[in-house]
Amino acid sequence: MTESTRNRSGSTTSTERESTSARTGMLERAMTLLSAFRPNEVTVSPTTLAKRAGLSKATGHRIVAEMVNLGMLERTVGGVRIGLRMFEIGQLVPRQRSLRRCAMPVMQELRDNTKLSVHLAVLDHGDTLYVDIVSKRQDLPSAVGGRIPAYATGVGKAMLAFSPSDVVSEVMSKRLKRYGPNTITDTEALRAELAEIRAEGVSYDREESSRGVACVAAPIRGGDGMLHGGISLTGHVAEIDYRRLTPIVQTAARIVGRRIEQDVVAQQEIAEAMLQATGPKPHLPNP
Incomplete structure (x- = not known):
């Protein structure tokens, strides 16, 4: 670092602070643009992304161009789409990778046996984030x-x-917005619902996320109670038999939870074996 950006006492000058602030602002705006993509959208125009992100058209287009150069976005005929580089980075997240690997066989079996859509999700800043869906349907x-x-x-x-x-x-500190005809929008009602879910170990969606959609869900937890994610069977209201599906989902969640624990132990053992294998070689006497 040059003397122009750091004074003699070692403290950061206003020039460096402004540069750091600019970089932070750029990262924040890039994330806002990525978050502006909506489910099932493949291609979106840079102008639309900028508008959703609350950026000017010029700023939005400039940042999109930089993201394209970095592989975060890819240009298409109708605009831009999420780039393969983002997929590659996402595959490096240990939690998501282990969760998906352990859940996939269970999810496929659930789909084949129930003919319903199987959702795998994690909790991210108060949101349900879908990390995988196994389904033969598009409705x-x-x-x-x-x-x-x-x-x-x-x-x-x-x-x-x-x-x-x-x-x-x-979550309770924010306004509970309505998404479906039966979304819980009262905090006390939500507290009571969560207490019941803790007692029963199962949760239901009765047209709360969307009109006509219902699900039966259970948390995926480890033996120590650590929350890894959640799994659900989802379909249209007429397809969901809550009583029949409840034990099926609960059993699936327990199986995935056990597999994650076993997977973590296996990964630790592999890491230790690799560490030992790359350790100092024993000294061999000259023949």
Whole structure:
């Protein structure tokens, strides 16, 4: 660092602070643009992304161009889409990778046996974030990478019920917006619902996330109670038999939870074996 950006005492000058602020602002705006993509949208124009992100057209187009150069976005005939580089980075997230790997066989079996859509989700800043969906149908609104406030979904409520109190309080501190005809918009009613979910170990969505959509969900937890995510069986209201599906989803969640624990132990053992293998070589005497 040059003397022009740091004074003799070692403290940061206004020039460096402004540069850091600019970089932070750029990252924040890039994330806002990425978040402006909506479920099931493949291509969006830079102008539309800028408008959704609350940026000027010129600023939006400039940042989009930089994101294209970095591989975060790709240009298409109608605008831009999420780039493969973002997919590659996403695959590096240990939590998501382990969760998906352990859940996939269970999800496929659930789909084959029930003919319903199977959703795998994690809780992210009070939102339900769908990390995988196994389904042969295209008539449901959810999509991989899509998000919706956790209180408005069955799988989200299942995760909220077993989350730390500060996470729940943060959700309660905001206005509970209506997404479906039966979305819970009263905080006390939501508290009561979460208490019941904790007691029963299962959560239901009765047209809360979207009109005509219902689900049965359960939290995926480890033996120590740690929350890993949630899994649900989703379909149209007429397809969901809550009583029949409840034990099926609960059993699936327990199986995935056990597999995650076993997967973590296996990964630790592999890491230790690799560490030992790359350790100092024993000294061999000259022949």
